[in-house]
Amino acid sequence: MKPILIRGARLIDPAAGTEAAGDLLIVDRQIAAVGPGLAAPDGAEIVEAAGLVLAPGLIDAGVFRTDVEAAVAGGITSVLLMPDQSPPLDDPALIERAERLGKPRLWVRPLAAATRGLNGRELAELSLMKEAGAVAVATGRQAIADAQVMLRLLRYAAGLGLVVIAHAECPFLTAGAAATDTETATRLGLPAAPAAAEAIQIARDLRLAREAGAPLHIACVSTAEGVELIRAARAEGQDVTAGTAPAYALLSDTALAGYRSFARLSPPLRGEADRLAVREGLADGSISILASRHDPRTQEDKRLPFADAAPGAAGSATLLALGLNLVHDGLISLPRLLALLSANPAARFGLPGGALLPGAPADLLLFDSGAPWRIDADRLPGRAGNTPFDGLPVQGRVRLLLKGGERLA
């Protein structure tokens, strides 16, 4: 393979928190050198990158489908695959198979289903799945209702050194609900659950994790109370992290107007105060991971009355651009965004990547943070265009994406 020299880029290493103008040299699929004024070896391919940002490939810490095209378009080189597959990832063989699905263009890091068939009752074979390549344990789209099972799961997973990724919505309160209980839901006449369904579940899981002395990651925080609980627990030194998705920082439940089923998400979109609190959580570090929760749905699943439509939105292809929205708004810095999108999930789940270090695999993203485009649901790459952001003008285009030194985009 020819060496590649990327020249004159704005190099951002989110793991180190450093930012500098300079060059990066790739030899034998690895980062060989980083710094200013690097000399090009014989026969090297030169990429002129003035005005562009060079960063580690993004790690999307929570997708529901292996969708290589969408991931590549979004600057993603690695995804954490939720166990909610068909069949659920509750067996070592299924973990191994899932891991192979993205090859050679995407690292798929499977998450082990916490319970058999995600039934919420019997523990799945977590140790065997870890050996097979599972990087963490997840409860999937649903919380585990039974506190006894959750406590044992946390204890058992902690013994294996696995983080438990929990869905935080009280399943009893949200049974049958399609929206958050707000004025919008009342006006639209939608079955709704109070936003407190999230805080109730987070509070329980935080307490159980403390009881078990176990690390916990809340997959997607979407409410003010939820953010506050995470903030307080972290301040007390508990080993807890939280993620969210761009929709919860950028949209509130007013997006449901007209019964737009593309805005039916899980958890559901919240009120405006909750949206602002999620932004604050991203700004102050209470929320340390931004994930796409990519969940492509077919027309058959979405072209239905709102409450009958399947929840979930496509998100991989728009992850970088929507994340940059937070930077352009002045909410967070660009290095901080890239940490949310790579270094933080790498650190939390013990994955390679997230840094620009010599010797590391050359999973790299070169992008233009200012390039404008408009999200067009019909033209999104990958499996489906079910985005609640259709028509939104955004900035940020991938110019080059490398995985192991191979050019993907």
Next chain:
Amino acid sequence: MHPWEISFLLDEAEQWAQAGRRARKHDDRLKGLTQINAFFENSTRTLLSFEIAGKRLGADVVNLAAGASSLKKGETLLDTALTLNAMQPDVIVIRHESSGAVALIAEKVDCPVLNAGDGRHEHPTQALLDALTIRRRKGRLEGLTVAICGDILHSRVARSNFHLLSAMGAEVRAVAPPTLMPTDVERLGAQPFTDMEKGLKGADVVMMLRLQLERMDGAYVPSTREYFRTFGLTRERLAAAGDDVLVLHPGPMNRGVEIESAVADDIQRSAISEQVEMGVAVRMACLDVLTRKRRGEWQ
């Protein structure tokens, strides 16, 4: 809808109400037009009311009943809508159990669509017939105090009435146990009450809502017996409310659950039968007005 639109429809309906009491009720202005009543949720009185309204106007009325529809065979709602559309109807009347379903279908068809009730969202012709009944009995809507009582959470009738009555300047109250009161109901123009006596005090009109008996399952209320004791409309409660109170109910009634028989049958106060009569008149007005453009009567 704007107040002038509501008043216009009520005035139109008033004429049909008067015509409906004559021996010759028929009018052929919709002759040759096809009206499809697509009821994806079971209904007896609303379907019948729309059918009679269409027939009195001379339309060719066809009913699609939920049980017979191909939805049961797995066809999607939108495919059914396109099928209906391909039959070139001139107006489609739709009832569906999901909020927003009628709007979804309306986007896909070429003719006017009348909402005959969608989920918990809206039931506009019911609110119009309620308003017409009130206006005939009380002479006005503005300034009246209307107490809507019962299962407001699940009620499209209540939501449509909040919109209409508050637009027309009435004072609207929502009276319900806390478990059946929707969030932020005051933002829809209704003042919430969880005490029946307080909610009824000084009311000019009391609108009772049906309590669906399956609500006991969801832990909304403990029993019909307890519900009747706390929220049932009895003669005593009504007497305490005021002298000249008008009682409405969209039907079908659960006697002894939300309303006492003696109140329902009190011809001085109950306008429940008149509501059914006004239902036909209001639906005739809506069918007439919605098809005027097709009939070339509007530019």
